[in-house]
Amino acid sequence: MELRTNRRNLIALGLTGAVAVSSLALLRPEAGVASSHREAPMIAGDPRNDNTDVYAFVSPDRPDTVTLMANFIPFQEPNGGPNFYQFDTNSRYNIKIDNDGDAKPDVTYQWVFRNEDRRGTGTFLYNNGPVTSLTDKNLLFKQRYTLKKITHAGTRTLVSDGIVAPSNSGPASMPMYSVLRAQSIKWLPGGSKAFAGQADEAFFADLRVFDLLYGGNLSEVGQDTFKGYNVHSLALQVPKKDVALRGNAGRNPVIGVWSTVDKWSPRGYVQVSRLGQPLVNEVVVPAALKDAFNALPPAKDADVPAVVKRVTNPEVPKLLQSIYGLKAPKTPRNDLVEIFLTGIAKANGPIKADLNSQSLNKDAGKLRPSEMLRLNMAIPPAASPNRLGVLAGDLQGFPNGRRLGDDVIDIALQAMAGAAQTGKLVGPLAAGDKVNKNDRPFSVQFPYIPLPGNTSVNAG
């Protein structure tokens, strides 16, 4: 059934600090006409500073490298008003890596942006004619970036003049967007690549799945909530040794990855968004803790009892039991603690596998539990990737890192119902949200995420 016509035009909306399920936009009503007194604006969404998804995987076409990607600014309507479809020039966008398991960043890749705006007051338009290259005179507005790598040894600038692949302003304006994309990819010494720019929203899911948290059930699914929208993406492809503990990916193959956005304030930068694994806000962190989660670094997670409690005693399995009669696995859910907070290793909990905990790194110290996406770089790219990842026997998949094609909703539901512990998929949940892949195919090379679309979501 073609559901497009059911979906009304979406206005890109703000996301109030909450990451929600990656890419989830929050409704932000217009402040409209204020009364005469000083009604300060509502605390509304801040899409430019919103993490939506983080991905980390061994590059399938260059298996000696790892690809890290963080996406921002959800639900960008193609051809829609892009006033906030751009990175915030007052913020710092980070991808952070913990490779020794202490929950603190050992390597930080940081992007900072600046505008090149030649529009003046005459026009809002981003281009005044077809744009055939990134340096085309017709492209009136673009963003440039500086990319730095910060480690204990200091800070190094990797890119000082990168160009952000622009928002796709339509087939007439940008007839060959693929050219713009190709030009925006930066090659760095040592075989690394960097990218910043608009892309297709790669997350695929029917978010109505989570209505079950409010008395709904899994009956109405099958529609990709994200289909047709764009997102802004930051991506890096680097040799494994660049991010491994002691530069040795053989001894220390596991890295923990998360992304944050820091926003300028008169008293210094403030972390306003944070994301590691997808769906943490849906299945792990209770509503009252979302703000805290966005503000805190992973090193503080273990100090927040409510978070740990929610993982060890989660709500979703109880709901699945009441709705589907699926017996909720016994608490405390130490299997979920492994998945979400420590990484999977035989010594960490009941899941019988050494998969992706920093505790497996030979040179690592004591592990401090924290929420982050953990990737074992030693596991090679799968010949035939399975969207259900580890649960289907594809060890390269989520929760071992996250590939673009991993069906994290279904995987999460299965994990909640105990599949990781038993090693068997739960039958009644097999269909999941009935959205098994992205509407657009992924690319075979960096940055793998499809080009941004230029068809309105409501094009019918």
Add this chain to the structure above:
Amino acid sequence: MKTSATVRIAAAVLGTAAVLTLGAALIPGERPSPAVTGTSQAAGEIPVSATSVKDTIRALTTRLQRLPRDYQAWAQLGSAYVQQARLTADPSFYPRAEQALARSLALRPGDFAALTGQAALAAGRHDFAEAVRLARLSEAANPYGQGAQAVLADAYTQLGRYGEATRAIDRMMALHPGVGAFTRASYDAELRGDRTTARRMLERALDDAFAPSDIAYCRYYLGELALHSGDLKRATEQYRLALKAAPDFTPALAGTARAAALSGRSAEAADLYGTVVARLPLAQYVTEYAEVLSSAGRDPADQWALLRAQRDLMKESGVKDDLTWAEYEADHGSPALAVEHARAEYARNPNVVAADALAWALHRDGHDQEALPYARKATATGWRNALLHHHRAEIERSLGMDEEARRSAARVRDADPSFSPDLPALARFS
């Protein structure tokens, strides 16, 4: 800060209540249609407009029909109603807000978003002490929530608890620097007489804003800063930019009217006020309109009648607003009644604006000795507010305190060379 109704209260809530989880977020199928603001849909054209509050309410209501146990959606809906009340100046939305928020709390007692909504509702009804109480409960439930801090900042300001307001703003800034925090930091600086920081913070807010309404808001207050410092040209330009961003942003139209009136163009001003009041008959605007009509030699009777009708509507809906009536009665009605209203207001909300209202009412009612300490209190924070200093100057003059009166008068000129004592409502800071 005056103005009537509420003064600066953050409508914060809605967004805050909407710190959501997926469940409470509206997914595309539920979202209402965009309001097209630009003439062209080409990318890069006028920034996309965020959904109107009305559409939000509709979308949430639809969702709640399907999922009546979505406590977060109830909280959002309640907050949306509070916002709607503010935007339309129609307090009949408050009871609906109350119901939605109560449902949210019934489903999930102690939910921080619903508590923030209730705090904002209390603030909307001018019960600032209650707003503080509820906001602090929300804060306890979620110390990282900036919505509660926004309501606290605004409520403390109304209560004259300026130190606590500043601390709430600092906490907001430490949680999420953005339009909400910057605009409040701006006002905080303004109250302390630091116009430079006030302007800088508004510019930061403007930089962070992307929704047309927020851009308009920032431009408008940059305009007000300019207006009340006597720079009418710059003020007019900022109001123009506000209207460019959001053509239906009535406060900017009122600002334009103000600038015209203070520049001596009363016919133009009266025209503009006519439009303003037709769109949004807030007491503040109605009073300004009436004063401008009077000063232009025209009959303000209709406007005073409208004002009294507004008063009755507010009273019926449980909105306490003695401040507006204290100011109105002192300048245009019965000083004795003004004193009654002003005392009531000050007893509830002992802030500098209420102190000024009481001082002026007492003066107009012939009690200058009693008025003086209130006039001093009104000017104690350092606010470079011509009207407050003018009132103090008049009181000091009446008491024969010539030296002090001269100093106060000098402060009036220093604060705002374009200040006109015949148009006091126009000097009231919004």
